[in-house]
Amino acid sequence: MPTRQTATKPKPYLLYAIDTKGKPVHIDSVPNGFSCGCKCPHCNSELQAKNGGNERAHHFAHKNGADCRGAVESAIHCLAKEILKESLYVMLPDYAGELRFDKVESERNFPDLKLRPDCVGYYGGKSLWIEFKRTHEVDAHKAGKIISARNDCIEIDLKYCEQDKEKLREFITQNSENRKWIYSSEYGVGLAEHAASNRNSSKKDDFDLESVKLERHFAIDEGGTLIDFRVPSEFDAINHSYYCPNCGKEVVVKVDDNGRYSFDHIDENISCDDEMYLRGAAVAAIQKSFENSKSFLIDVPQYRYCKQGDKCPCNQECRIPTIRQYDLKSYHFVNCKKDYKFNDVSYRTDLVLYSENIQKNAIEVRVNTENFENEIETPRRLIEVTVYSENDVCRLKHGLKEFDNVRFSGFDENAKETANPVEIKRDVLKYTIYASGKIYIGPVKCTELHSSQNRLNVIKEGVFVRTNGCVEDMYDFLHLHFKMLQNELCCCRLCSYLKKSNGLGGDYICIRYKKVGTPKNPLKEKNPPKECLYFREDFNILKRENELNEEMEIVELS
Ligand SMILES: [Zn+2]
Numbered sequence: 001m002p003t004r005q006t007a008t009k010p011k012p013y014l015l016y017a018i019d020t021k022g023k024p025v026h027i028d029s030v031p032n033g034f035s036c037g038c039k040c041p042h043c044n045s046e047l048q049a050k051n052g053g054n055e056r057a058h059h060f061a062h063k064n065g066a067d068c069r070g071a072v073e074s075a076i077h078c079l080a081k082e083i084l085k086e087s088l089y090v091m092l093p094d095y096a097g098e099l100r101f102d103k104v105e106s107e108r109n110f111p112d113l114k115l116r117p118d119c120v121g122y123y124g125g126k127s128l129w130i131e132f133k134r135t136h137e138v139d140a141h142k143a144g145k146i147i148s149a150r151n152d153c154i155e156i157d158l159k160y161c162e163q164d165k166e167k168l169r170e171f172i173t174q175n176s177e178n179r180k181w182i183y184s185s186e187y188g189v190g191l192a193e194h195a196a197s198n199r200n201s202s203k204k205d206d207f208d209l210e211s212v213k214l215e216r217h218f219a220i221d222e223g224g225t226l227i228d229f230r231v232p233s234e235f236d237a238i239n240h241s242y243y244c245p246n247c248g249k250e251v252v253v254k255v256d257d258n259g260r261y262s263f264d265h266i267d268e269n270i271s272c273d274d275e276m277y278l279r280g281a282a283v284a285a286i287q288k289s290f291e292n293s294k295s296f297l298i299d300v301p302q303y304r305y306c307k308q309g310d311k312c313p314c315n316q317e318c319r320i321p322t323i324r325q326y327d328l329k330s331y332h333f334v335n336c337k338k339d340y341k342f343n344d345v346s347y348r349t350d351l352v353l354y355s356e357n358i359q360k361n362a363i364e365v366r367v368n369t370e371n372f373e374n375e376i377e378t379p380r381r382l383i384e385v386t387v388y389s390e391n392d393v394c395r396l397k398h399g400l401k402e403f404d405n406v407r408f409s410g411f412d413e414n415a416k417e418t419a420n421p422v423e424i425k426r427d428v429l430k431y432t433i434y435a436s437g438k439i440y441i442g443p444v445k446c447t448e449l450h451s452s453q454n455r456l457n458v459i460k461e462g463v464f465v466r467t468n469g470c471v472e473d474m475y476d477f478l479h480l481h482f483k484m485l486q487n488e489l490c491c492c493r494l495c496s497y498l499k500k501s502n503g504l505g506g507d508y509i510c511i512r513y514k515k516v517g518t519p520k521n522p523l524k525e526k527n528p529p530k531e532c533l534y535f536r537e538d539f540n541i542l543k544r545e546n547e548l549n550e551e552m553e554i555v556e557l558s
């Protein structure tokens, strides 16, 4: 296991230097003083071997005792390269086993990539680049270029290693720690079906807030086109530069120690919000799909209304949702402008789709995120898209069709087609008042509303279009409502015990008057016969008349 150096430990002496043959040599294997003929592995200046005597630790020193930062790191790097060339094998990341080489080259130049990998190991017609990580990366574009070139490459971090050749050999060839894939054709970038975390071990125990940062796979190239570095045909860091979809600053692919691949700003001090990055990428994705396809489909939600039309008492409610697909391009919306400012609104529109005249015939496209939403009203038709993740951006590359989080405003909501009420399957609350005085309230299909109309014992029927939900109140409301029709429907007419007498006058009499003590002629009474069990007009209900009228609404069936 590598040992961690503590901050208090003094700076280590330089124990290895480069000899005249270009190989790293140990301080104890060279002549004393400048006659050692060795050079600094970092700055290449001549070194003095201080290896006489037993008082001080033997070491190489720069002329005049100059302090060469990075000399020790470079010495360890040179040793590592030498070890690889001697051993001809390396232990791969993630305990993927050791890889044995036929040959190892170091410092080979690849002019087309402008890269010089530390080592290249050749095996069975294939090759693996081995990079030893530097504390200060010189070429920020390196990882992106390696991925674009599809060169298998691992990076080994030697920061916990010391100038001890045997320990270093053990670390490189026996240990799987502190190394990661930069690119692997097996687990590689570009194979979108591989989850990013599979490429290197996901060290969940190292969890900290930092790792919650979004992995950014999208960037904009010089031409303003959105690219995804996981897509081999889109990403080419050898010939292109890439920029942040939000802030526009240059970005490069970086591979962090947890093996997460992400576009990151070259300037690490830029703070660029992840949600705003998603927005920028989504806008660019929609624009790309609009510009690259012959058609641009949108699925606008509409309603098909009940074909009974005015005859349907539930009218506005009686409908089923449907989707109307438009191809905006066939409606002459063939132009697209990003970040456009209309004079009649205060904001800049993310995207405008328009035909000939942007002022006269335009559709606005807005992109929202979880915490960012532009709610300002616009006089134009509006398409609002909400993105939550990079997956949403991927889907937007194929347009708005079938994208879930889209809202349309200002588009026609009425479908040309009507709906058969059978399809609507909507229950309406129907009431039926029978001659017996019974009232029935219950759900029926709007098509079944008229079925009982010809039944002789039905006095009134209709539907509730609005209620307060309380069934008792609905009964009371109906009694009150039909009290208004005094002649036809006085409350006792709702009572099955009120019968027309056979006498000369033909009056209505209550046939139970002898038993329950109600008036014989309730319709002739000045005051309503409260004591009758079947007489519903009680004064408490009367007091609620206004309240119930506000809460409920019925439509009578004609
Ligand atoms: Zn030096």
Ligand SMILES: [Zn+2]
Residues within 6 Å of the ligand: 244, 245, 246, 247, 248, 249, 265, 270, 272
């Ligand atoms: Zn940015």
Ligand SMILES: [Zn+2]
Residues within 6 Å of the ligand: 306, 307, 308, 312, 313, 314, 315, 318, 421, 446, 447
């Ligand atoms: Zn209907």
Ligand SMILES: [Zn+2]
Residues within 6 Å of the ligand: 492, 495, 497, 498, 510, 518, 522, 532, 534, 535
């Ligand atoms: Zn009665």
